Amino acid sequence: MTINADSAIEAATDTLISLSHSIHAEPELAFEEHRSAAKIVDVLRGSGFEVRTGIADLPTAFDARFGSGDLVLAFCAEYDALPGIGHACGHNIIAASAVGAGIGLAALADDLGVTVRVIGTPAEETGGGKVLMLERGAFDDVGAAMMVHPGPIDITGATSLALSDIAVDYLGREAHASAAPEYGRNAADAATVAQVAVGLLRQHLHPGQQIHGIVGYGGAAPNIVPSHTELLYYLRATSADLLEDLERRAEGCFAAGALATGCTHRIRTVSPQYTELTPDPWLVQAYREEIIGLGRTPLPAEEEGSRPLGSTDMGNVTNVMPGIHPVIGLDSGGAVTHQEAFAAACVTESADRAVVDGARALAATAARAAADPFQRGRLLEGVERR
Structure with a gap:
């Protein structure tokens, strides 16, 4: 050599x-x-x-x-x-x-x-x-x-950790936040309910499971009832099985936000799933x-x-x-x-x-x-x- x-x-x-x-x-x-x-x-x-x-x-x-x-x-x-x-x-x-x-x-x-x-x-x-x-x-x-x-x-x-990289969109109905709030369906409230539910879920996660996220979009102006919001979340776990379990439980939290506020929601995959x-x-x-x-x-x-x-x-x-x-x-x-x-x-x-x-x-x-x-x-x- x-x-x-x-x-x-x-x-x-x-x-x-x-x-x-x-x-x-x-x-x-x-x-x-x-x-x-x-x-x-x-x-x-x-x-x-x-x-x-x-x-x-x-x-x-x-x-x-x-x-x-x-x-x-x-x-x-x-x-x-x-x-x-x-x-x-x-x-x-x-x-x-x-x-x-x-x-x-x-x-x-x-x-x-x-x-x-x-x-x-x-x-x-x-x-x-x-x-x-x-x-x-x-x-x-x-x-x-x-x-x-x-x-x-x-x-x-x-x-x-294995990772699911997702976005959750909430769709409601815009309205004047002061003059006619009763006509609105608040997508920001849907996101808030979901975040509270996720926060409560954390106490009951298995060791090795993690969930954390941010608000990607929260609305256009304070005097418009938001008709669209977006949450960006990472779900992580030490194995694919534990990640699948966390996904199922988190989906319930996201659905709760929509149900509580009369909005609809959808979950999108942002990145392909990462394995451990x-x-x-x-x-x-x-x-x-x-x-x-x-x-x-x-x-x-x-x-x-x-x-x-x-x-x-x-x-x-x-x-x-x-x-x-x-x-x-x-x-x-x-x-x-x-x-x-x-x-x-x-x-x-x-x-x-x-x-x-x-x-x-x-x-x-x-x-x-x-x-x-x-x-x-x-x-x-x-x-x-x-």
């Missing part, structure tokens, strides 16, 4: 950090990540990858490939941001570390007999880009899929050893199950093929994801180290899987069975 993965990543470090900072500086929302995707594609093409853009009928998705081996190993890049608070989930770090891992493994592609893929997956925060890409065949040849997500601490076997993460045990252990070797101290394995990480469409990927979604720690000064202070922390020196360490650990984990005859056979057989 003329160059190893670490050397390739080290040579690309300045480029990776610049990429992370550039994505962070221009946050883009789900399915609108045109600049971010283009920046990532430019780096990958400059590193010798063959890139196809707009795959799976998604304009901001892409597929970058290097090598021609029978075992296909993929690194998932995310790059969408949050409304109002930008990259407070650190997707700039995810994207740059995926690119770095791809560059690192590409240096070993011929020796290991692998095809390296960096897959650009838009719309993780909402929209379920990976779910759509799975359904449309973008992952069909992948033996294992990996990525890292930033957070306040290192977690190797990270888990997540099921990280592959062998890949988790290999990644753990690599990250410890880099001087990091991950959360003890026995505590990982008590720290679910919200929800992610990477869960759908790990329910189809071996994969991991570890958390790479950075110094966030006590801030957590989805806070403005965490967004600021995602372009610090600590964040830059997370980019490089994440890339190194992912590339090394993938290389170990490819070089181990049993694991290689397991991953190849998995593709054949799908």
Whole structure:
């Protein structure tokens, strides 16, 4: 081998950090990540990858490939941001570390007999880009899929919750709120009743079930009885069965709002359902050893199950093929994801180290899987069975 993965990543470090900072500086929302995707594609093409853009009928998705081996190993890049608070989930770090891992493994592609893929997956925060890409065949040849997500601490076997992303519309009848309120059917009151019912339901949820939401639209003016309101809700649970149970019970709360006020209602699906993460045990252990070797101290394995990480469409990927979604720690000064202070922390020196360490650990984990005859056979057989 003329160059190893670490050397390739080290040579690309300045480029990776610049990429992370550039994505962070221009946050883009789900399915609108045109600049971010283009920046990532430019780096990958400059590193010798063959890139196809707009795959799976998604304009901001892409597929970058290097090598021609029978075992296909993929690194998932995310790059969408949050409304109002930008990259407070650190997707700039995810994207740059995926690119770095791809560059690192590409240096070993011929020796290991692998095809390296960096897959650009838009719309993780909402929209379920990976779910759509799975359904449309973008992952069909992948033996294992990996990525890292930033957070306040290192977690190797990270888990997540299954998610239903829904909107509830109430339709009533407008009227003058002072001169003729008796002619109105108040859709805002319907939403209020539903929110109270949901609040009371929370006391009786099973462990691992969560429900939270906001008012997406509450009416046009105080002196018009609202004829339309919208609630936006996330329903989460540790398993698909518990999520189905929560959906049924929440639907009763939403129906109560309509019944109490004489309105009608409908429930819409905003994003495809996210399933819970099921990280592959062998890949988790290999990644753990690599990250410890880099001087990091991950959360003890026995505590990982008590720290679910919200929800992610990477869960759908790990329910189809071996994969991991570890958390790479950075110094966030006590801030957590989805806070403005965490967004600021995602372009610090600590964040830059997370980019490089994440890339190194992912590339090394993938290389170990490819070089181990049993694991290689397991991953190849998995593709054949799908």
